[in-house]
Amino acid sequence: MNKFLLTVASFGFALFASAEAQAALNVFACEPEWGALAKVIGDNDVDVFTATTALQDPHQIQARPALISRLRNADLLVCTGAELEIGWLPVLLRQASNGKVQPGQPGYFEATSVINLLEKPSRLDRAEGDIHPAGNPHIQTDPRNMRVVAAALAKKLAGLDSAHAAGYQQREQAFDQTLGAAMTRLQAQAAPLKGVAFVSYHKSWVYLAGWLNMTEAANIEPKPGVPPGSAYIAELLDKIPSLKTRMIVYAAYEDPKPSQFVAEKSHLPAVMLPFTVGGDDAAKDIIGFYQDTVNRLLAGLGGKGG
Amino acid sequence: MLTQHFSRLSLAASGVALTLAASGVALTLAAVPAKASDLTDMRQEMQAMQRQYQAALAKLQHDYEAKLQAMEKRLDAAESKATAATQKADDAQKAAAAAQTASAASGQTAAAAPAPAVSATAAGGGNPQSSAAAFNPAIGAVLDGKGMVSSHNPNTWRLPGFALGDQAKPPPRGPSIGESEINLQANVDQALFGNLTIAFENDNSVNIEEAFVQPTALPWNFTAKLGRFFSGIGYLNEQHAHTWDFADAPLPYLAFLNGQYGDDGVQLRWLAPSNMFIELGGEAMRGASFPANSVSEALTNNHNAGLGAWSAFLHIGDDINESSSYSAGISYLGTRSSNRATDPVGGPPGSDQFTGVDHTLIADAVYKWAPNGNFAQSYVKLQGEGFLRKESGAFTALNFAGTPGVATTHSLNSGLQSGFYVQGVYQFMPFWRVGLRYDQVHAPSLGPGFAGTTLDSRDLTPRRYSAMIDYSTSEFGRFRVQYNRDEARPNPDNEFILQYTVSLGAHGAHQY
Numbered sequence: 115m116n117k118f119l120l121t122v123a124s125f126g127f128a129l130f131a132s133a134e135a136q137a138a139l140n141v142f143a144c145e146p147e148w149g150a151l152a153k154v155i156g157d158n159d160v161d162v163f164t165a166t167t168a169l170q171d172p173h174q175i176q177a178r179p180a181l182i183s184r185l186r187n188a189d190l191l192v193c194t195g196a197e198l199e200i201g202w203l204p205v206l207l208r209q210a211s212n213g214k215v216q217p218g219q220p221g222y223f224e225a226t227s228v229i230n231l232l233e234k235p236s237r238l239d240r241a242e243g244d245i246h247p248a249g250n251p252h253i254q255t256d257p258r259n260m261r262v263v264a265a266a267l268a269k270k271l272a273g274l275d276s277a278h279a280a281g282y283q284q285r286e287q288a289f290d291q292t293l294g295a296a297m298t299r300l301q302a303q304a305a306p307l308k309g310v311a312f313v314s315y316h317k318s319w320v321y322l323a324g325w326l327n328m329t330e331a332a333n334i335e336p337k338p339g340v341p342p343g344s345a346y347i348a349e350l351l352d353k354i355p356s357l358k359t360r361m362i363v364y365a366a367y368e369d370p371k372p373s374q375f376v377a378e379k380s381h382l383p384a385v386m387l388p389f390t391v392g393g394d395d396a397a398k399d400i401i402g403f404y405q406d407t408v409n410r411l412l413a414g415l416g417g418k419g420g
Numbered sequence: 421m422l423t424q425h426f427s428r429l430s431l432a433a434s435g436v437a438l439t440l441a442a443s444g445v446a447l448t449l450a451a452v453p454a455k456a457s458d459l460t461d462m463r464q465e466m467q468a469m470q471r472q473y474q475a476a477l478a479k480l481q482h483d484y485e486a487k488l489q490a491m492e493k494r495l496d497a498a499e500s501k502a503t504a505a506t507q508k509a510d511d512a513q514k515a516a517a518a519a520q521t522a523s524a525a526s527g528q529t530a531a532a533a534p535a536p537a538v539s540a541t542a543a544g545g546g547n548p549q550s551s552a553a554a555f556n557p558a559i560g561a562v563l564d565g566k567g568m569v570s571s572h573n574p575n576t577w578r579l580p581g582f583a584l585g586d587q588a589k590p591p592p593r594g595p596s597i598g599e600s601e602i603n604l605q606a607n608v609d610q611a612l613f614g615n616l617t618i619a620f621e622n623d624n625s626v627n628i629e630e631a632f633v634q635p636t637a638l639p640w641n642f643t644a645k646l647g648r649f650f651s652g653i654g655y656l657n658e659q660h661a662h663t664w665d666f667a668d669a670p671l672p673y674l675a676f677l678n679g680q681y682g683d684d685g686v687q688l689r690w691l692a693p694s695n696m697f698i699e700l701g702g703e704a705m706r707g708a709s710f711p712a713n714s715v716s717e718a719l720t721n722n723h724n725a726g727l728g729a730w731s732a733f734l735h736i737g738d739d740i741n742e743s744s745s746y747s748a749g750i751s752y753l754g755t756r757s758s759n760r761a762t763d764p765v766g767g768p769p770g771s772d773q774f775t776g777v778d779h780t781l782i783a784d785a786v787y788k789w790a791p792n793g794n795f796a797q798s799y800v801k802l803q804g805e806g807f808l809r810k811e812s813g814a815f816t817a818l819n820f821a822g823t824p825g826v827a828t829t830h831s832l833n834s835g836l837q838s839g840f841y842v843q844g845v846y847q848f849m850p851f852w853r854v855g856l857r858y859d860q861v862h863a864p865s866l867g868p869g870f871a872g873t874t875l876d877s878r879d880l881t882p883r884r885y886s887a888m889i890d891y892s893t894s895e896f897g898r899f900r901v902q903y904n905r906d907e908a909r910p911n912p913d914n915e916f917i918l919q920y921t922v923s924l925g926a927h928g929a930h931q932y
Contacts, residue, residue, distance in 0.1 A: 167793065170792065170795075170796075171796035173796070174796045176745070176788060176932055177929060179746075180738050182697050182737075183696060183738075187693055187695070200929065202929050204928065204929040209691075210691065211638070213636075240894070243894075244895070339895075340894070341850055369796075
């Protein structure tokens with residue numbers, strides 16, 4: 115019996131010890147882009163756990179036990195916000211019983227809180243589909259937003275971990291310069307995309323379109339989150355020639371079939387975009403993600419899908 | 421010349437100070453409604469404040485720039501044109517740097533200032549809600565309806581060998597609304613969260629399903645619930661019935677927990693600081709729901725009266741890989757009963773009575789798989805729970821052999837009763853799912869002494885086979901068709917159940 119108690123006690127101690135031994139700041143990132151950004155800014159001063167991958171629809175994530183336990187041990191939560199995670203994050207926050215990362219606390223950070231969101235719905239009604247009252251939350255497709263979020267995240271990290279504040283600031287500045295240089299290069303490369311209109315599967319691309327001066331002219335989903343029926347597709351196919359669109363765009367996590375079907379019928383290339391870091395092999399990091407997005411759009415303009 | 425530089429510097433400095441002060445206010449305000457689980461309210465407040473702040477900042481910048489331009493005009497006039505031109509460019513850069521420093525020094529909200537994607541409406545701002553409405557709790561309603569066709573009378577449905585509670589029966593025949601639920605929830609203050617769920621039953625009775633207060637700031641990762649709640653035992657028990665994958669509860673839930681165990685009491689949970697999910701919990705409750713019935717004890721001199729149910733549970737879970745995850749648990753529920761009345765087979769209602777103790781043990785396991793972990797397209801969910809129960813005490817009935825029509829009490833040791841269900845659900849395309857379930861219960865024979873009573877199991881094993889298909893119109897609406905082949909009675913019953921479940925207004929996130 116004594117031996118049993120000893121084993122239980124040492125097991126318990128081991129659990130505590132393993133939690134205490136990690137000096138680095140534990141960051142819980144909801145989406146891969148914020149996980150990658152936290153790693154760039156935090157480097158070895160942070161331990162980043164990313165809850166989802168680029169191949170998972172961020173609207174539909176299961177509140178898995180592993181996410182609850184990771185959030186329980188987190189010092190900082192970094193999520194998109196604007197209700198993108200409304201279907202799963204509240205349950206994690208409730209069950210993780212971690213006071214540090216609750217909304218309003220210093221350990222709670224929503225990337226959309228530092229961005230002025232576009233496409234705020236004028237009518238709040240679920241008959242309009244899966245709409246986000248605060249505006250379109252898919253901000254990561256515009257690198258200018260990424261720079262703003264990076265600056266805010268560096269402040270956040272420095273505030274939580276003042277001992278390494280200088281490191282966070284330095285790495286953020288270095289990242290800002292690298293990204294700034296990449297943007298200059300990419301904007302030059304993307305010059306032919308200016309004014310180009312495209313059809314997308316989900317309404318995810320307003321920020322990308324804003325950055326490259328493109329137009330998201332129509333969506334394959336009749337309403338956000340609602341899969342298209344054949345009648346709606348027929349209507350869309352009738353409309354596409356008048357929209358003068360040059361390609362069909364869909365995200366890596368989305369089912370390619372509806373987009374490819376519309377592309378085939380309308381004789382336009384279907385372009386898969388990584389949507390976030392890790393969406394495809396080339397989008398290994400944040401810069402790679404933007405580079406690959408521009409490359410794929412340019413290929414689409416040249417008539418090549420994929 | 422020198423004074424002009426000075427005034428310019430002080431202007432820049434006051435700009436920085438104002439920006440800092442404004443963002444300080446915004447941050448302080450944002451920190452007040454801490455610990456919000458009511459994300460909607462929080463978010464609206466945050467956004468309203470953000471808009472106000474951005475409007476203020478935009479105005480500040482505008483004023484600042486206007487003043488700077490005025491200054492520069494005077495400077496231009498005073499200085500020679502050649503030097504002024506270079507000076508201007510230089511100053512513009514400095515001003516930009518000052519603005520950057522100001523926003524950089526003042527935290528996350530201020531970083532919105534140089535946001536590139538700022539829309540023209542940034543300074544528009546929204547009116548904050550009037551304070552009376554702003555603090556309303558989140559309100560949600562669930563409407564649940566069923567239609568049932570069956571070959572046997574559902575009112576004569578029994579599980580041989582089990583004394584059943586009042587909810588252990590199939591849905592009523594024909595169309596009927598099931599439970600309609602109204603849910604209110606909000607943070608009470610910085611330390612508490614409150615939740616109230618009122619269920620309107622099919623017979624127009626009103627039932628408080630859950631009414632609990634949850635402290636949100638307990639130390640060491642403890643959470644607690646006070647009030648009425650569904651017990652944390654098992655897997656399905658804590659979830660609201662409308663989130664279940666089948667239209668009815670599995671047989672062991674009907675036999676052992678009267679559908680679902682909810683009671684008034686206290687719950688304490690603790691989450692281990694490991695990467696793997698390990699949660700321990702326990703509850704002390706009044707014992708007001710089947711299989712407990714200790715409320716009448718309150719009138720006696722028993723010092724334990726009023727605390728007739730207790731539980732302990734361990735839940736674990738983790739990711740197996742990117743595509744799959746699991747959770748598992750083991751739970752115990754102990755209940756005490758004093759004259760718990762149930763309806764016998766073919767006798768006056770409530771004439772079976774039990775006084776004694778129930779010990780129930782539950783093991784549960786759930787496994788989920790989706791390609792790349794993307795549940796939007798397709799997924800598989802497998803789950804099962806096993807039950808063991810021992811009931812000991814005294815059983816009173818009118819139909820004991822030898823004493824028909826006379827209430828006779830016999831000492832009871834139920835032996836080990838058992839039951840389990842296994843089920844699988846497959847989403848084969850977005851919004852469409854199919855599922856299969858098998859469930860059974862078994863009570864050991866109690867010998868000739870109990871022959872003819874409700875507890876006479878005749879050593880039968882009631883079992884059921886179910887299949888369902890459901891279609892969701894969105895996350896908020898679902899239609900389901902379910903077929904049960906129910907072998908609880910000697911002649912198998914064929915049941916068809918149609919069900920719709922819709923959810924209005926605030927809609928809580930789903931548990932795993």
